[in-house]
Amino acid sequence: MARIVMKFGGTSMAGTERIRRVARIVQRQQAAGHEVAVVVSAMAGETDRLVNFCREADPLYDPAEYDVVVASGEQVTSGLLAMHLQALGCKARSWLGWQVPIKTDDAHAKARIEDIDAAALMASMASGEIAVIPGFQGISPAGRITTLGRGGSDTSAVAVAAAVKADRCDIYTDVDGVYTTDPRIVAKARKLKNVTYEEMLELASVGSKVLQTRSVSLAMKEGVRVQVLSSFIDDDAPAADTIPGTMIVSDDELARIQEGLDMERQLITGIAADKNEAKITLTRIADRPGAVAAIFGPLAAANINVDMIIQNIAKDRGETDVTFTVPISDLARTQSLLEERKDTIGYYRMLANSKVAKISVVGVGMRSHAGVAATMFRALADRGINIQAITTSEIKVSVLIDEDETELAVRVLHTAYEMDGE
Ligand code: ASP
Ligand code: MG
Numbered sequence: 001m002a003r004i005v006m007k008f009g010g011t012s013m014a015g016t017e018r019i020r021r022v023a024r025i026v027q028r029q030q031a032a033g034h035e036v037a038v039v040v041s042a043m044a045g046e047t048d049r050l051v052n053f054c055r056e057a058d059p060l061y062d063p064a065e066y067d068v069v070v071a072s073g074e075q076v077t078s079g080l081l082a083m084h085l086q087a088l089g090c091k092a093r094s095w096l097g098w099q100v101p102i103k104t105d106d107a108h109a110k111a112r113i114e115d116i117d118a119a120a121l122m123a124s125m126a127s128g129e130i131a132v133i134p135g136f137q138g139i140s141p142a143g144r145i146t147t148l149g150r151g152g153s154d155t156s157a158v159a160v161a162a163a164v165k166a167d168r169c170d171i172y173t174d175v176d177g178v179y180t181t182d183p184r185i186v187a188k189a190r191k192l193k194n195v196t197y198e199e200m201l202e203l204a205s206v207g208s209k210v211l212q213t214r215s216v217s218l219a220m221k222e223g224v225r226v227q228v229l230s231s232f233i234d235d236d237a238p239a240a241d242t243i244p245g246t247m248i249v250s251d252d253e254l255a256r257i258q259e260g261l262d263m264e265r266q267l268i269t270g271i272a273a274d275k276n277e278a279k280i281t282l283t284r285i286a287d288r289p290g291a292v293a294a295i296f297g298p299l300a301a302a303n304i305n306v307d308m309i310i311q312n313i314a315k316d317r318g319e320t321d322v323t324f325t326v327p328i329s330d331l332a333r334t335q336s337l338l339e340e341r342k343d344t345i346g347y348y349r350m351l352a353n354s355k356v357a358k359i360s361v362v363g364v365g366m367r368s369h370a371g372v373a374a375t376m377f378r379a380l381a382d383r384g385i386n387i388q389a390i391t392t393s394e395i396k397v398s399v400l401i402d403e404d405e406t407e408l409a410v411r412v413l414h415t416a417y418e419m420d421g422e
Helices: 016-031 046-057 063-070 072-087 119-126 153-163 197-205 213-222 251-261 291-301 328-340 364-368 372-382 403-416
Strands: 003-008 035-040 092-094 102-104 113-116 130-134 137-139 145-147 168-173 194-196 226-230 246-249 270-274 277-286 309-311 319-327 350-353 356-362 389-393 396-402
Touching: 003 016, 003 153, 016 035, 016 072, 035 072, 035 119, 035 153, 046 063, 046 072, 063 072, 063 145, 072 092, 072 130, 102 153, 113 153, 119 130, 130 153, 153 168, 153 213, 194 197, 194 251, 197 213, 197 246, 197 270, 197 356, 213 226, 246 251, 270 403, 277 291, 277 328, 277 356, 291 309, 291 319, 291 328, 319 328, 328 350, 356 403, 372 396, 372 403, 396 403
Parallel strands: 003 035, 003 168, 035 130, 092 130, 102 137, 168 226, 194 246
Antiparallel strands: 102 113, 137 145, 226 246, 270 356, 277 319, 277 350, 309 319, 356 396, 389 396
16 A cells, blocks of 8 residues: 555646546545545646736736635635545545645745645545645745745645655646657657656756646655656556656666666756746946845845846946846846836846747756767757857756747757657
């Protein structure tokens, strides 16, 4: 007997037929003798719809009220799934975020889980009851509803898996695993059997939409074994243990697996594209200590995540331009914060461009190989794709390019790193 947390995304929960199918998959897992908790997303498109209502109400909406609105999508699907399970003769009940409770901080719209009190949940699971938990939501220290940021129900699932000490967290989604890149862009993309936490973290943070970034770092920190697999399987398919998804593993486990298969480590594991960043340039900033602190301090205080940053050395007059990227969803707030501080910071103009895309190549293999970035720059240059910014980490190289060239860039790189399958 194992204890398993199953998570179903929005596409799997979109409508009565699909929820019924999910209920049957869950029922089968329980019938195999496992203790089961299920974490669900809102129906596909629902959260977007709710976010839109908030924007229409007020572009600078109160994040606490936004949470009240957008958390409702998951409340609906968790209640419905519990009903479907009951209709199949299973014991099941929903546990809203505040009922578990899933305690978070008070950073509304992007709250972090601080603690899950899993005692009641575990007692219920041990009694044979299936626990259905709405993803994405929690409760703040002040007792208000919080949400974890878009895609947050993956993080809910991993956090619940850690809290109930699950043997595995199975994330059922509309793709059947993690691919070398988006198969809708590159038909020759291949499914990966295993990827490391670190690679997955980089891929998730740069727009591979399979898992939310935070869920991966949490899994890595807590040592939760995560499997990504498709929920679009036949009703009578075998239980999850034998479905070929992608397993997210530690570096050591991967090394052992590859040794056993006598495989060479791939140089690049995946390529991801992210169109959710916007580029801001502040021109003619004084090249003196404290200048960039005056820009990024207030953004940090407002919980805005800055990603790429470029500052050139001063040209004439001891002035320089600073370019950086923020999530598009934070662009309006960033602009208004910087506008307010125009005099303190002392810049000349603020330029914003949201028609950019960040393309990243990721792989632990590049730790031991030179030339990965050079190959990328050459391949893009050969197609006339201009690079506007660059960042690197030990296992990742990212470039910022014109959004219109996203698909071309991904295809060109997939070929350049010899990743194309049959
Ligand atoms: N429904 C939320 C969203 O779309 C959370 C999730 O599905 O992971 O962002
Ligand atoms: Mg998702």
